[in-house]
Amino acid sequence: MTGNMTNAQSQEGLLVHGLTVSYGKREILHGISLDNMRPGRVTALLGPNGSGKSTFLRAVAGLTASKGEVVLKGRNLATLPVGERARIGAYLPQSLPPEVHLQVLEAVMVARRAGEGVSAECALSEAMEVLEGLGIADLALRYLDELSGGQRQLVGLAQALVRKPELLLLDEPLSALDLRYQFAVMEAVRRETQARGIVTLLVVHDLNIALQRADDVVYMREGRLIGQGVVMDVTTPDILADVYGVRTRLEVCPRGLPHVLVDGVVEDSSEEEQRY
Ligand SMILES: Nc1ncnc2c1ncn2[C@@H]1O[C@H](COP(=O)(O)OP(=O)(O)OP(=O)(O)O)[C@@H](O)[C@H]1O
Numbered sequence: 001m002t003g004n005m006t007n008a009q010s011q012e013g014l015l016v017h018g019l020t021v022s023y024g025k026r027e028i029l030h031g032i033s034l035d036n037m038r039p040g041r042v043t044a045l046l047g048p049n050g051s052g053k054s055t056f057l058r059a060v061a062g063l064t065a066s067k068g069e070v071v072l073k074g075r076n077l078a079t080l081p082v083g084e085r086a087r088i089g090a091y092l093p094q095s096l097p098p099e100v101h102l103q104v105l106e107a108v109m110v111a112r113r114a115g116e117g118v119s120a121e122c123a124l125s126e127a128m129e130v131l132e133g134l135g136i137a138d139l140a141l142r143y144l145d146e147l148s149g150g151q152r153q154l155v156g157l158a159q160a161l162v163r164k165p166e167l168l169l170l171d172e173p174l175s176a177l178d179l180r181y182q183f184a185v186m187e188a189v190r191r192e193t194q195a196r197g198i199v200t201l202l203v204v205h206d207l208n209i210a211l212q213r214a215d216d217v218v219y220m221r222e223g224r225l226i227g228q229g230v231v232m233d234v235t236t237p238d239i240l241a242d243v244y245g246v247r248t249r250l251e252v253c254p255r256g257l258p259h260v261l262v263d264g265v266v267e268d269s270s271e272e273e274q275r276y
Pocket of ligand 1: 023028047048050051052053054056
């Protein structure tokens with residue numbers, strides 16, 4: 001640690017030690033350890049299909065049995081009462097919430113009031129504030145079971161944000177969204193993360209969104225950690241070849257934003273050798 005390190009840089013956030021998850025006899029996560037993920041920063045969790053990203057997020061949320069430790073700001077989450085753990089962390093699953101006949105505003109207010117003595121008036125203004133922040137205030141009086149998949153995903157995100165979590169875990173929050181909402185949601189998530197000092201971890205498949213909008217990245221493959229750190233420090237053609245098996249070029253567009261171009265698939269040299 002250097003003497004120049006600021007408070008914010010050294011601030012304790014989320015630490016993960018030896019996280020291991022098995023489904024039956026099959027081990028899916030093989031002892032993943034992550035360095036400090038600091039408050040106020042968005043970390044994108046990236047890796048191929050089936051690499052264990054959702055399993056990792058669910059284990060951090062305490063929704064899947066696991067071995068190892070998850071420590072948030074010095075507190076081992078496994079030792080906290082269930083209600084306290086649920087208050088600290090908000091988890092948005094990949095699958096959309098069931099279609100219930102409830103107005104959007106009510107659904108977000110219910111999420112705000114759950115487990116806390118917040119007045120209806122206060123919950124109402126906070127719910128509206130979050131809906132406005134996500135650009136969906138016009139949906140407030142619509143019923144959830146009348147919304148599109150993407151709109152329901154946004155309401156799920158509003159429910160997670162309105163609870164003012166310390167830890168925000170989002171599993172593919174952009175998957176059902178059009179380009180405009182992908183942008184709006186990433187901006188809202190960044191804004192809330194910074195303003196409230198949240199530790200945010202989100203799974204995305206679009207590498208360019210991660211490069212341009214996340215602060216840090218975690219790369220996983222086959223249930224193992226491949227790399228972690230500041231987006232542009234860790235993201236290299238070598239690591240992308242290792243994680244995804246593709247040949248890539250990293251470029252910076254005229255506006256200064258990085259993006260990845262995929263040139264092809266990495267040939268497996270061991271298979272090549274076996275063929276001859
Ligand atoms: N409930 C379960 N029971 C048994 N195996 C499971 C279960 N959930 C996930 N798996 C397996 O665990 C592995 C990791 O799955 P996981 O959903 O965590 O990957 P992922 O990286 O999130 O994938 P994707 O990008 O496709 O969503 C996969 O091989 C999957 O088949």
